[in-house]
Amino acid sequence: xxxxxxxxxxxxxxxxxxxxxxxxxxxxxxxxxxxxxxxxxxxxxxxxxxxxxxxxxxxxxxxxxxxxxxxxxxxxxxxxxxxxxxxxxxxxxxxxxxxxxxxxxxxxxxxxxxxxxxxxxxxxxxxxxxxxxxxxxxxxxxxxxxxxxxxxxx
Numbered sequence: 823x824x825x826x827x828x829x830x831x832x833x834x835x836x837x838x839x840x841x842x843x844x845x846x847x848x849x850x851x852x853x854x855x856x857x858x859x860x861x862x863x864x865x866x867x868x869x870x871x872x873x874x875x876x877x878x879x880x881x882x883x884x885x886x887x888x889x890x891x892x893x894x895x896x897x898x899x900x901x902x903x904x905x906x907x908x909x910x911x912x913x914x915x916x917x918x919x920x921x922x923x924x925x926x927x928x929x930x931x932x933x934x935x936x937x938x939x940x941x942x943x944x945x946x947x948x949x950x951x952x953x954x955x956x957x958x959x960x961x962x963x964x965x966x967x968x969x970x971x972x973x974x975x976x
Contacts, residue, residue, distance in 0.1 A: 875900060880901055950965050
């Protein structure tokens, strides 16, 4: 009986770090909720684009946004390795909205995301600040144009 107690105690001590820290690193930000808020903001402010391009980490789930593929529009998920190659092969007449990875803000209820809108003639960049409302929804609360990024033959 004492032997089983010792084995159980050892297993419990070994499991404590896993229970305390979790089996994997938790996501500090809900990336798809933030991407949805950015996508809705961009559609409302500047209209739809032919392609929605989303930067993601390979270990995170992909998400379907309401209305993202309507009227033949396309969604493409790219990672660090595929983004450059994808943009090099993008047809010049195709318009796109590129949502980069969200970052934590100064407080737990704020986040930032960089977006680029463009086509073969050039692109414009925007730094968006998002705030989480008391009911948990994310909304874009500030938008700043990124200096040096403009349409016109980049």
